[in-house]
Ligand SMILES: [Zn+2]
């Protein structure tokens with residue numbers, strides 16, 4: 001028999017559940033039991049405050065909230081513990097935006113278990129591979145994992161057409177031509193398309209995207225050659241400013257004044273490049289401070305724009321080197337900031353900005369969205385010749401027959417059975 005305490009607990013749990021549903025309906029993110037009780041655990045069966053970690057897929061965003069997740073914050077040299085640049089920005093209206101997809105970052109994006117259907121908007125700051133190297137994993141991984149729509153990619157022009165985003169994406173699709181043609185034939189061609197919007201990199205404060213209450217503007221950045229840009233993401237009266245790769249520049253300082261979240265690169269001190277990358281000293285100090293932003297210069301930028309919260313990225317965030325950057329920033333900036341590392345999460349509302357770490361599985365499947373992929377198009381030439389097809393070994397194919405019979409019956413696929421024709425073809429050879 002249940003005692004009174006248990007009954008009360010279940011009623012409380014029920015009420016908490018109902019309250020969470022009501023809050024979600026109102027667009028207000030529900031809080032944990034402990035948070036509702038002011039940060040203390042009043043119920044031994046209650047949940048802990050969610051201030052410590054973010055568990056992907058468990059927190060609805062409020063309508064007037066922005067969530068930013070660092071899915072890559074490191075360097076071009078690949079490392080298992082930290083991917084290259086990628087920031088996911090989620091708006092309370094449900095729209096999601098990837099800012100850069102640097103090498104290795106898609107494993108972190110995938111760990112968030114967001115349906116690929118909703119990961120179809122990418123904004124490239126520039127065309128260095130540490131900012132777009134995982135476009136292949138998003139493109140093909142999303143295709144096989146259920147993205148029904150084309151990828152949409154925004155990016156800057158260059159000094160000449162061959163230095164622009166359209167050129168890069170066209171050549172990317174040529175590079176992956178075998179992949180593309182074979183998947184188009186077997187799966188569906190639409191998710192393999194890339195719709196590119198290339199805009200003039202020279203124009204400051206230019207609107208490059210405006211839909212459903214989200215406005216994204218671009219600004220020239222100064223890096224190694226013409227082309228790189230910074231992006232301002234604006235939603236619900238709040239602004240997130242993402243520098244991409246840049247030296248301190250007057251556009252970031254002019255337009256970044258008072259933004260809510262300022263995400264800006266901050267590089268190692270030059271000696272680190274000499275000690276760890278074996279860069280010649282003449283290169284080390286140019287890398288740090290001529291075409292990137294040093295920690296001291298990052299601090300100066302933040303002291304002058306005074307964001308509600310600053311985020312430093314583009315360094316290996318590890319014990320050996322992080323303090324050089326931290327102390328460099330503190331020479332010139334005493335405001336709030338994060339030393340970004342992969343899977344760091346910021347929730348931004350008018351009221352406050354929180355920093356947490358996402359905790360997720362290494363073995364995540366994507367969660368399905370609402371849409372399913374269209375079928376393959378008829379009439380495309382089969383990329384497999386009769387000669388290669390004829391090498392199929394019948395005995396092994398027969399071994400899977402009873403498993404496939406059961407599957408086809410379960411899904412009503414009997415009228416699409418490709419086996420009789422295949423066995424006929426095997427006999428003929
Ligand atoms: Zn770069």
Ligand SMILES: [Zn+2]
Nearest residue numbers: 128130131245
């Ligand atoms: Zn970079």
